Amino acid sequence: MKDLGQRVLDGEQRAIAKMITLSENNSPEAAREMKVLHPASGRAQIIGITGVMGAGKSTLVSELAMEYRKMGKTVGIIAIDPTSPFTGGALLGDRIRMTKLTEDEGIFIRSMGTRGMLGGLTSAVYDVVEIMDAAGKDIIMVETVGVGQAEVDIIKIADTTVVVLVPGLGDSIQAIKAGIMEIADIYVVNKADRPGFDRIMAEIESLVDLTTEAGKRSIPIIPTVAKTGEGIAELRASVDEHLELLNGTNEFQANRRRRYEAELIEIIRKRLMNLIFDESIFKERIEGLIDQIEAKEKDPYSAAEEILSQVLK
């Protein structure tokens, strides 16, 4: 049988799926195969979709995917849901809204849990994007609930980030406060069929007015009813327009460079963390150091320096 990497390049579904699992599990084989895949990546258009739980992101992703399929493009979807910090388990339910896509061979959907810090969600998502890209998907969408730094980092993978808001949740101001608005390239006001639509439109418009620098692009606001597909064609056009705009400037390259920089840092961070916290030699050391810190025999900085100097030897 051919190598896994080669089978991914051929676009074989099972190979793509296996490769993603290896990467999620931090397998050494994943690192090996990623070396094969990287040269073939970089062609896909990457779209990040974020917003609160229940905003209609999965429904929107499903409709947008069909819109791109109509244009003959292939689509990869990464749907991320939170892992329970208590049990390590996760209920990944985004596919409920994507059943229309299941039997289309031109679409590959993967659900992911955020898993633990040390597992490194971000680096796994970088890999999964690269795997789907190398497998030849034209469009890659990443859906994530917009809370926490990890999620904001994930969204930095995207060429275009869509922030989804809805009427009546009273969370738009919270989203602004949480810094989520700063990452938007496009706002979607979904559930435009629901009461409170005018109000949230006005809120976002005034926010965009307030934050747009003179002479700069003002962030588009697209109303949608994802449930019926209304506004999806407009959203698709707006996403592609944003990419075109990027392509015309140095921003696109700068974006991608930022992504590779973040990815490199993430891989190094993960390797170092694993080296320190997974190796049993250090485990005992760390326990001992914590004892000493607790007994005030040592301060945390000196303890950290001790570990680091041993790692870097």
Place this chain on the structure above:
Amino acid sequence: MEGKIRVLVAKPGLDGHDRGAKIVARALRDAGMEVIYTGLHQTAEMIVQTAIQEDVKVVGLSLLSGAHMTLFTDVTRILKEKGMDDVLVLGGGIIPEDDIPKLRESGIKGIFGPGTPMDDIVSFIKENVEE
């Protein structure tokens, strides 16, 4: 390597509610598994396609109506055709005694009737998933 057990919980067929499937899905999540839940009205083809993409080790099928024989065995047959015969397939619901041997023969390893304690399902999965 820090693997997690990934399970697809699916509700094939056309009958109406998925309360049971959801209870199982939540119990498996609480046992530390990653549960992909796809909702109602899944065809056998959709279930297999999802199992492939999500690279699950386990497929749990929930069924209420009498149509389980063909639906269950369709899933195992298509899984085999696609080379996914290492996946552990479980069935839950009201299943007549007489059908159980045939289901087992078709590749459904675990069969759980109504009222099976969740712990039994969890430990069955943990014992039977190939590492």
